[in-house]
Each structure stands twice: as C-alpha cells, then as structure tokens.
Amino acid sequence: MAGDGLFTARTSELNWKLAHKILMPAFGPQAIRDMFPAMMDILSQLILRWERFAGEEIDVCDNLTRLTLDTIALCSFNYRFNSFYQKTMHRFVDAMVNVLVESGRRTGRFSLQNTLMVSTARRYNDDIAYMHNLCDEIVKERRKHPNDINDLLNRMINGKDSETGYQLSDENIRYQMVTFLVAGHETTSGLLSFTMYYLLKNPHALQKAQAEVDQYNEITVDTLSKLKYIDAVLKETLRLQPTAPIFVLESIEDDINLPGGYEVHKSDIIIVLLSQLHRDPKVWDRPEEFLPERMLNGGFENLPSNSWKPFGNGQRGCIGRPFAWQESLLAIALILKHFNIDFVDSSYDLRIKQTLTIKPEGFKIRVQPRRRAEFSLHTNMKQSEKISEKQTKQQTDRNHLRPMSILFGSNSGSCESFAETLASEAPLYGYNATVATLDSAVRSLSNDRPIIIITASYEGKPCENAKQFVAYLESKPKLEINYAVFGAGHHDWVNTYQKIPIYIDQMIENAGGTRIIERGIGDSAGDFYGAFEVWKENLFRILRKDTNDQNVISEEKLSIEIVNTKRNLGQITDFGIILQNKILIEANDIGPTVRHVEIKLPKGQTYRTGDYLAILPTNPIEIVYRVLKRFNLSADTHIKILSSTDTFFPTNYPVSAFDILSGYVELAQPISKKQIETLAKLCKNEKEQMNLRNLGGDVYENEILTKRISILDILELYPSCELLFSQYLRMLPSLRIRQYSISSSPLWNSEVVTLTFDILNTPALSGIGQYYGVASNYLSNLKEGNQISCTVRASNVTFHPPEDTKIPIVMIAAGTGIAPFRGFIQERAAQLVCGREIGPTILYYGCRLEEDFLYANEFDRWSKLGAVQIKTVFSRQGINGKKYVQDLIWEDRDEMAKLYCNGARFYTCGSAQKLGASVKTCFIKIIAEIKQCNEEEAVKILEEISVNRFSVDVFA
Numbered sequence: 001m002a003g004d005g006l007f008t009a010r011t012s013e014l015n016w017k018l019a020h021k022i023l024m025p026a027f028g029p030q031a032i033r034d035m036f037p038a039m040m041d042i043l044s045q046l047i048l049r050w051e052r053f054a055g056e057e058i059d060v061c062d063n064l065t066r067l068t069l070d071t072i073a074l075c076s077f078n079y080r081f082n083s084f085y086q087k088t089m090h091r092f093v094d095a096m097v098n099v100l101v102e103s104g105r106r107t108g109r110f111s112l113q114n115t116l117m118v119s120t121a122r123r124y125n126d127d128i129a130y131m132h133n134l135c136d137e138i139v140k141e142r143r144k145h146p147n148d149i150n151d152l153l154n155r156m157i158n159g160k161d162s163e164t165g166y167q168l169s170d171e172n173i174r175y176q177m178v179t180f181l182v183a184g185h186e187t188t189s190g191l192l193s194f195t196m197y198y199l200l201k202n203p204h205a206l207q208k209a210q211a212e213v214d215q216y217n218e219i220t221v222d223t224l225s226k227l228k229y230i231d232a233v234l235k236e237t238l239r240l241q242p243t244a245p246i247f248v249l250e251s252i253e254d255d256i257n258l259p260g261g262y263e264v265h266k267s268d269i270i271i272v273l274l275s276q277l278h279r280d281p282k283v284w285d286r287p288e289e290f291l292p293e294r295m296l297n298g299g300f301e302n303l304p305s306n307s308w309k310p311f312g313n314g315q316r317g318c319i320g321r322p323f324a325w326q327e328s329l330l331a332i333a334l335i336l337k338h339f340n341i342d343f344v345d346s347s348y349d350l351r352i353k354q355t356l357t358i359k360p361e362g363f364k365i366r367v368q369p370r371r372r373a374e375f376s377l378h379t380n381m382k383q384s385e386k387i388s389e390k391q392t393k394q395q396t397d398r399n400h401l402r403p404m405s406i407l408f409g410s411n412s413g414s415c416e417s418f419a420e421t422l423a424s425e426a427p428l429y430g431y432n433a434t435v436a437t438l439d440s441a442v443r444s445l446s447n448d449r450p451i452i453i454i455t456a457s458y459e460g461k462p463c464e465n466a467k468q469f470v471a472y473l474e475s476k477p478k479l480e481i482n483y484a485v486f487g488a489g490h491h492d493w494v495n496t497y498q499k500i501p502i503y504i505d506q507m508i509e510n511a512g513g514t515r516i517i518e519r520g521i522g523d524s525a526g527d528f529y530g531a532f533e534v535w536k537e538n539l540f541r542i543l544r545k546d547t548n549d550q551n552v553i554s555e556e557k558l559s560i561e562i563v564n565t566k567r568n569l570g571q572i573t574d575f576g577i578i579l580q581n582k583i584l585i586e587a588n589d590i591g592p593t594v595r596h597v598e599i600k601l602p603k604g605q606t607y608r609t610g611d612y613l614a615i616l617p618t619n620p621i622e623i624v625y626r627v628l629k630r631f632n633l634s635a636d637t638h639i640k641i642l643s644s645t646d647t648f649f650p651t652n653y654p655v656s657a658f659d660i661l662s663g664y665v666e667l668a669q670p671i672s673k674k675q676i677e678t679l680a681k682l683c684k685n686e687k688e689q690m691n692l693r694n695l696g697g698d699v700y701e702n703e704i705l706t707k708r709i710s711i712l713d714i715l716e717l718y719p720s721c722e723l724l725f726s727q728y729l730r731m732l733p734s735l736r737i738r739q740y741s742i743s744s745s746p747l748w749n750s751e752v753v754t755l756t757f758d759i760l761n762t763p764a765l766s767g768i769g770q771y772y773g774v775a776s777n778y779l780s781n782l783k784e785g786n787q788i789s790c791t792v793r794a795s796n797v798t799f800h801p802p803e804d805t806k807i808p809i810v811m812i813a814a815g816t817g818i819a820p821f822r823g824f825i826q827e828r829a830a831q832l833v834c835g836r837e838i839g840p841t842i843l844y845y846g847c848r849l850e851e852d853f854l855y856a857n858e859f860d861r862w863s864k865l866g867a868v869q870i871k872t873v874f875s876r877q878g879i880n881g882k883k884y885v886q887d888l889i890w891e892d893r894d895e896m897a898k899l900y901c902n903g904a905r906f907y908t909c910g911s912a913q914k915l916g917a918s919v920k921t922c923f924i925k926i927i928a929e930i931k932q933c934n935e936e937e938a939v940k941i942l943e944e945i946s947v948n949r950f951s952v953d954v955f956a
Helices: 014-027 029-034 036-052 060-077 091-106 111-116 118-144 152-158 170-201 203-213 228-240 321-338 414-429 464-474 499-510 528-544 621-630 657-663 673-682 686-695 700-705 711-717 725-731 774-780 815-833 856-865 885-891 893-901 912-931 935-945
Strands: 246-250 256-258 262-264 269-273 339-343 352-354 358-360 364-369 389-391 402-409 431-437 450-458 482-489 520-523 558-563 575-585 594-600 612-615 638-643 654-656 738-741 752-758 761-763 770-772 787-793 809-814 841-847 869-874 905-911 950-955
Touching: 014 029, 014 152, 014 170, 014 321, 029 036, 029 321, 036 060, 036 321, 060 091, 060 152, 060 170, 060 321, 060 358, 091 118, 091 170, 118 152, 118 170, 152 170, 170 203, 170 228, 170 321, 170 339, 170 358, 203 228, 203 321, 203 464, 228 321, 321 339, 339 464, 402 414, 402 464, 414 431, 414 450, 414 482, 414 528, 450 499, 464 499, 482 499, 482 528, 520 528, 528 673, 594 774, 612 774, 621 657, 621 711, 621 770, 638 657, 654 657, 673 686, 673 700, 673 711, 686 700, 711 725, 738 752, 738 774, 738 815, 752 774, 752 815, 809 815, 809 885, 809 912, 815 841, 815 856, 815 905, 841 885, 856 869, 869 885, 885 893, 885 912, 893 912, 905 912, 912 935, 912 950
Parallel strands: 402 431, 402 450, 450 482, 482 520, 809 841, 809 905, 841 869, 905 950
Antiparallel strands: 246 269, 256 262, 339 364, 352 358, 389 431, 558 638, 575 594, 575 787, 594 752, 612 738, 612 787, 638 654, 761 770
16 A cells, blocks of 8 residues: 555665655755645634534544545645545545555455455455555646645655655655555544543643633744643643554664563564553653643653654654644644533543554544534433533524523433423523533633523532533633522532532632522432422522513423324434343342343443443333323323423324333422422312421421422322323423443453442332332343443542552442442452452452352452452441441551551442441541541541542442
C-alpha cells in the first residue's frame, strides 16, 4: 500500500533519504504557519456541521477523521475530499481501514490460507488499487494544471536533491501520498478524540481549557502559541494514549546489559511500548491520572530524555509533528470556543479500537453552541443517563409563553424525573420549559428566564452529568440570573446529605444570582415526592405573579381511550443476555434468598472492577394485577394516552394497560401528603375521608412512610375513593433505573458481569399482601437466554482496585455488600496467577451465620492461592463479644495502623446506617491513636484520605 514511503522504507534506502531531504522543508515553521487558512477552512465546516446538528449524537471519531483527512489533503495536495458534505465516509478511508485490517490478519495466517482466500485477496488488491489510482489522478491533474502553491505535492513533483539532482519517481510520489494521507489523518484524529474524552472525564481541566480560549475574541495563528494549557492537555493526552503506541528499534551495538539482567546483541529488535514508557512511576507521579498541569511551568522541559516519545524516535520521528500540533491546537480551541460538550452516555468508559493507530471506540457526544441560550436536544427514552437535554414539545402553540430552563444532575433518574414533571406542568403557569443536564448549560445560563436546578449528591460529589457545572461555578463566573434549587438525598449519608445542592445554591448566590425561592429539600428516606410537590407548588405560585393569566394553558389533560388494537412499542437495542441465574442461599427465618446472576453485556460495552450495572426493570406481576383489578381492567385492555402536556408515557398510539403498569411507572412508591389530600376529597364515605386526612397529618411518617403505604394500598383500604385510571397514572412517578454493584472482574471475562443480591419479598408492613422489591424480583424471575435492558455505569472514581498491584487494600463488607469485593479479589487472584506481585489484601466480612458466607469456596481457594487474607465474624455466633466487622477491625487496630502508614487503600460496602457509620467511627478512633489527636482532628484526616484512600459504596 505505502511501498517505500517515509513510514515503511528502511532508513538505509535511497528513496527514504531522498524523500526525507526533499520534504523536510515542507514542515518548517513558516510552511506550517502558511497552512493555517486551509486548516481553518476545514475546521469551519466541522463547526458549521455541529451547529446544525446541535443536540444530536455525534460520533467523535467519525467526525474528527473527516476533519483530519480533509485537512491533510487540502494542506498537502490542494485536494478536497469534502467529507462533511457526504453521509458516509469517503471511500479512501474505507479502503484504508480494510487494507490495514487485512494486513494485520495476513500475518496471523499460514501462506496457504492467504492463497486460498481468493475473494478476500481480490478486495484487498482492489482497495490498494483504488488508493493508488486516486493519488495518481491528483498528480496527473497537478501536472496538467501546474500552480505555484508551495505545498507538499509541488515539492514532491518538482523537488530535487541539491547534491545529486535526483527527484522522486512517480511511483514513490504515489507511496508518499498514501503515507501522508493515512498516517497524517489517523494519528491526529485519534489524538483529538482522546483529548475530548479526557476533558469530559476531567471537568476541571475542561473548564481551564475553555477559560483559556475565552481570553481571546478570535483564534488566529498567533493565538495558538499562547494556549499553554491546551498545549499541556494535548501532551498529557499523548502520554496516556499515544496514538502510534509502539516503535521498533534495532541495536547497532553488541553485548549491552540492560537493567534487570537483559542482554542485547547487535541487530536485536526491541519493541518500545509507549503506554508503559509513559507510565513509568519513577518519572510520572500518579501515572494513571490525567494531569495536564504536570506539563506546565517547565515540567515538560525538565522531563528525563526519552520519557515522552509519542512522535517516534530520532531521525525516524514523525516528520509531520509541527503540522499535527498546529492542527490539534486549533481544533480543540475552536471546538471549546464554539460549543459546550457532553457525553451522550455519562457512564461511558474508554474502549480502544486499533488499526494502524488507536482510537476510542463507541465514544459519542452532544454539543450545544455557546452563543445561544436555547437548546434543542433529542431525548432518548431507553436510558435516562443518555439524556443531555430535552425540549418539551406540546401540541398547543406556546409562542406566547415565557421561557424557563430546568437543569438536572442525576445518577439514578429521580432528579431527571422531577425535572420532566416540572417541565410538563410549566405551561399551566405561563412558561415553556426546556430540560437539560447541568453540564450542558455551562457558560450558557441566561438572565431572560428562571433557571431551575434539581440535583443530588453522589457520596458528597456532583452527579456524573453535573461535574462540569460545579467546576464552572468554582471558576467564579458572574451570574446575574434568577434561580431556584431543589436538592435530593438520603439523610443516612449524614456528612454528605444535600452537600452539592447546598454548594450550588451558595455559589450561584455568591456569583450574583437572585434566589426565587428557598432551596427545596427532598429526602428519599422520607416524603420524597411529597416534598417536591410542595416546593413545586410554591415555586409556581411565586413565578405566576410575573405572568399574565392569559399566558397560560388553562388545563392539564391526560385522557385515555380504550382501544382494541395491538401495541406498537419501539425496540430498545441495548440488551444484555442472562447466562446464569442461580440461588446462593435459600430464604430462611433470619434472611432472604440471595441470588447470583451472570449477564452477557450489550455489544460494545466493557467494565472496570468496582463498576455498577444499571438495569431498567419491570414491576412485579402481582402488583400489576392488583392495579388492574382495582380499576376493572384486563391485562389485554389496550389504551391510547392523549396528553396536552409533555409526559413520559407513550402517547397517541395503543399500548396495553399491562405494559403501561409494568414498564413505565413506580407502583410501590409511598403516597405523598398532597396525594392523600387529593384522595380524601374523592372519598364518598365521610368516615373514610376523615381517616385519610388524619393519615396526612402528624402520623404520616409512622403510618405511611415507615410502612411504605402506596396509592394502591390506600385505594384498596378506602374503596369509596372514586379515582379515575387517568388520574391514578398522573400521580405515579416514572419507573427508575436501578444500580447493582458488579461482583466480577473483567480479567475473568470482559464481556460478562455477575450480580449478587438479596430478593426483597416480605409481608407488607401495610398488612396488605407482600412487599416486593421491584428490581430484585425482576432479576430473580429472568431465565437463561432472556434479554435484559442494561448498561454499565462507572462507580466513584476511587472505588476501584489501585492500578499499582503492590498497594495494600483492606475491604470491609457485610452480607451482599461483598459483591464488589468478589470482583476485587478475583482480579488480584488473576494478577497473581499471571506473575504480578500483589500487596497485602485483606477482607473483613460479616454475616449472620457461617453458612451465610457467600462464595465461601471461591474465597477459600483465593485465600490458599495467597490472593487474600479473610477475616470473618458471624453476628448470630458472636465469639468473645465480637459480633460485627468493626469489632474485628478494632481488635486488629495495630495492623490497621501499619497498613495505613504503608499507604493502604480502604474500601467499605454495605448498609450506610449500620456498617458504613460503624466502620467510619472505628477508623476515626484508629486514626486518633495513630496521629495522637482528638476526635475532631481525626475526622478531618479521614475526610482528607477519603479523596483517594478511604472509599465507600453504601446503600440505604
């Protein structure tokens, strides 16, 4: 394909020396500077395309490949591929990929196999011929119509060696053109793609880069040298992901002794793996972290020689490095200047695709033009984390309504659901609302509308789709906006409860914002939905004062037609497959059934040890039939929902009542105080009406929340309540995605995950039937071969085994809290088997009885292997006063102190109220002993090490 081009020819070959000498000046400082207008030409096409497709999914690698291919072709050969004006990629790219892939496969086959694969060989040769013919046509056209452009093609055609007078042959020109077109766009598109990934994964870096660009009204060729931080971002990206990941050296000396006892002889071939070179802990502090700052203030210049080599080595180093660097600086600067960017899937973790170079696989983003305040993004209903922004669409003309922006930060979907509810009711109060993630609104907050923020905390940190927004607030912008904040959380997380909502509220006020209403507080352990309802009503009451009564939609309607047509639901594509579903422990008098499920992930998904699997369940069939019975409907009844406002229900086409109830709404959510009042008004029996109103009073927490009384429970207990089915549906929140800790390691199987969980199926505290856990019962009923709607979600960045296997780890769990640690230990065992050195690995595990020890045989095998030291305690068999894991930890406090001083990482998984709180108290006491300090100082130290050494994954 590339013959004896610069990349593939040997250094000793005449054509390599000739081409290198003739073409080097084409990449000199002035020549590269002169290419700026052409680079800007192609980049403007990308910017225009992204503006037109704002809000839609953008395949990053596809778009940036179009950019870099068109740029190298225009700058080097004055040829336009016009990739941004075609639906599919130019055939040159397809031919190139096919040839590279087939070339790699050929090396792994026997020669006879290659000979017999006739059709494959024909396609291979046809693709090479196509690339060669294209290059020949470009040269032919240039010779036919010569010009005085000082580009690469003219240098190849007209250039001569000043000493010998030799010129490049037409054949070699063809090979050089293929080399530059392939290598010149592949590596740069990979660099730009990885850069965007790391910026999105590191919001503070993204904010710094965007702030740097914002210092300049326009980006010129002279601006580029001033973009020091973006320059550092690119260098750090190439450190972590060198797009040409290896180079090969041949020894020219004999009998060299390398460290570690390796002997190198003359002509030995040495392959340099850049991913390892660039992670040498002796050179790079915290080598796995993305830290552009390490490249600033002389950090890059002071690196040891040969420690950063993404452009190759010596005279065989990349001749086009200055070209790629100018193009990359310009591309990142213009993209950040014009757009706010966000993941389509906030749980996306880097996956690598390799041909000649490496690139991210499956990396998709959404963009919003920064100069506009309005957004228009498509909502994908199948996975809530994929929603970047959604503009409410009403059947009624809303041009007369005032604008409102509703921004949410959400991991589990509750805050997003609240945001959609608020948006759907906004027209009733004179507002046309758009819904978006907090991250999508960075630097785009408008003062011409109320800004409503609904968000939660995630272990005291922002949600995945709110990290950039919080980082933006920390840059202390001036925000003269009218805003309101509603925070969600769980009061068991005492130290982090409402932390991010409080922080956002205070930061916006400090930045000049005007609070519309006091921050709302939603406690998921309390009247969660009721608290939101009250806050929502108060918010709209205040906002309605600023609107005319004419500027409202007078009535919110949700009507239902009973029809007999079959349902026509859209297909969801992201499905995993159940491979195994077995019982680990049968339910008994003291505990529930525990199950183990193996799931093959949806195509293209991978995971890290410690991650979550998010699933979209369906409601237990028993509850669905109770609802159908209450409203005198059959499972086969089909309904068509007609709504005057936006709704999460499927509208305007027939769906079975069974499907609506099983797959769209939460049926067991405790009834709110406001809903109790609504039902009381609908009661025909005065006694029932009075009793209901009492339940909404002082006894609400004990009688409703504690017993988890649902709307359905109330309807069955108070039969005189005449509630229509349409009214019932409007009262229900949308069905939430559930998350489970993955209990396996990708070193066991990168395409399969296991889950370990209790089955919640107990007599209801309400006294009416059974209480079923929605997700656990859904999972327990799945059979081998069944599909499951699921996706991998990243856990807290610190809740993973350390990259350095020699770092000691201490894991603390109770019951099914052992799930992630099964993955941790499975990983360390695999590393040990492969010859890696692992540090001390200790598991403290508590359960009721010895026979309740989950995966006991596996852990015993790993213990004998030397992968883990296990310390157990059984609460129903307490010995010497030790009943819980914190008792064991305190007994081992001297060992804990030693591990702490040796840099150990500590992990806890289990109940927040019981295990989480008790373990934390125990470690505060241990730290106080180690540091000889009081409890208050010990608490501060624990908070400091929680950043990267003390990680928790606790549940209510």
